[in-house]
Amino acid sequence: MAGVHRKSIHCPPGVLISMGLLAGGALQSEAANAQTRTPAPPAVVTGDAARRDVRVGAEVPNISGVWVALTSNRSTPPYDGGATPFLPWAQAYFDHRGEAERNGQPLFDPNANCLPGGVPRIISSPYPIDITQTPSLTMISTETLHEARMIHMDGKPMPADFKPSYFGYSVGHWEGDALVVETTGLSPYTQVDEEGRPKSKDMKVVERYQKHAPNLLEVTYTLYDPRTYSRPWTVQARFRRAPEMTLGEYICEENNRNKPDATGKLRHGSEKK
Numbered sequence: 001m002a003g004v005h006r007k008s009i010h011c012p013p014g015v016l017i018s019m020g021l022l023a024g025g026a027l028q029s030e031a032a033n034a035q036t037r038t039p040a041p042p043a044v045v046t047g048d049a050a051r052r053d054v055r056v057g058a059e060v061p062n063i064s065g066v067w068v069a070l071t072s073n074r075s076t077p078p079y080d081g082g083a084t085p086f087l088p089w090a091q092a093y094f095d096h097r098g099e100a101e102r103n104g105q106p107l108f109d110p111n112a113n114c115l116p117g118g119v120p121r122i123i124s125s126p127y128p129i130d131i132t133q134t135p136s137l138t139m140i141s142t143e144t145l146h147e148a149r150m151i152h153m154d155g156k157p158m159p160a161d162f163k164p165s166y167f168g169y170s171v172g173h174w175e176g177d178a179l180v181v182e183t184t185g186l187s188p189y190t191q192v193d194e195e196g197r198p199k200s201k202d203m204k205v206v207e208r209y210q211k212h213a214p215n216l217l218e219v220t221y222t223l224y225d226p227r228t229y230s231r232p233w234t235v236q237a238r239f240r241r242a243p244e245m246t247l248g249e250y251i252c253e254e255n256n257r258n259k260p261d262a263t264g265k266l267r268h269g270s271e272k273k
Contacts (some may be wrong), residue, residue: 052053052133061177063209066246067217067239073124076193078233079220085230090198097196110166110190114252116147118166118190119183120205123221124237130247137192138172138179138188143247155211158185164201166190179209192223200227 052064077084086094100107111117117125127143139150151172158169168186172179188201203225212218216237224232 045133054136060133060135060174061179061211063179063211063217064131066130066242068128068129068242068245069124069126070238071236071241072125072126073121073193073237074126075195076120076124076197076235079236080234082233083198084197085233086197087228087230090228093198101196107196109194109196111194114145116145116166116190119149119168119170119186120151120203120221120223120235121191121193122147122167123205123207123219124193127250128242128245128247129239138240141247143250145250145252146247164188168205175208177210179207181205181207181209183207194272198228199223201223202227217241 052062063113083153084094097107106112111121111122116122122142122144125142125144129143130141132139134153136152136154138153140149140151142149147167149167149170153172153256155171155173155194157171162169162185164185164187166187168183170181171185172181174180183205184203186199186201186203186205188199188203190199191197203223205221205223207221208218209219219237219239220234221237222231222232222234
């Protein structure tokens with residue numbers, strides 16, 4: 001069997017030393033670069049750049065984008081599990097509404113007539129919301145009736161001649177990682193929820209928007225209304241981040257099954273099974 005002839009290559013000692021120094025220097029340089037290299041920034045898991053003005057400071061939490069509701073405004077009793085602190089007239093009003101609905105002849109409901117639910121009812125809407133952040137305004141658009149709330153972030157108080165409205169006048173500021181919103185100037189002709197908890201023109205609503213997980217937004221809101229309730233009480237709504245979604249078209253007047261017919265009865269209550 002033929003053998004393999006290998007030719008020996010001889011390098012002068014000086015060349016070998018030079019090669020060793022070069023290799024050692026390259027290794028030391030790589031190690032130094034590894035120690036000084038800046039780590040990559042963490043991946044952004046929330047917030048939508050298209051919904052956030054670049055002028056908003058980096059220290060302001062990013063709650064922009066589309067969020068899907070995990071709660072509903074059908075009934076919003078106190079979050080602590082206690083009873084709603086109705087004053088006597090409000091309890092009687094609430095009981096009367098419930099009895100009328102059970103009899104299939106519900107009383108007037110703004111939402112059932114394609115009017116805005118207003119604040120605070122809109123906070124716990126079961127439909128998606130889209131939050132846009134700018135230095136002077138935080139806007140919350142809701143799929144329901146294409147409603148939009150304007151939260152003033154510049155500290156301007158409610159104008160003296162402001163007329164009560166469905167969404168009132170909202171002023172917001174940041175307390176650490178929580179967006180705190182105070183809303184006054186509310187119309188008394190809406191309800192706290194679909195079940196019919198009432199409110200007066202003196203109601204004040206204080207909300208706290210806070211992320212408790214990368215994709216979880218919690219909104220805790222407290223209702224102050226001494227004309228209607230014996231003490232303030234708090235409700236909570238929760239939302240999941242949904243970057244894959246956009247708000248859909250919502251036409252309330254089309255196939256509105258929640259609006260009573262000419263006799264005062266609900267349409268869906270009279271349908272044949």
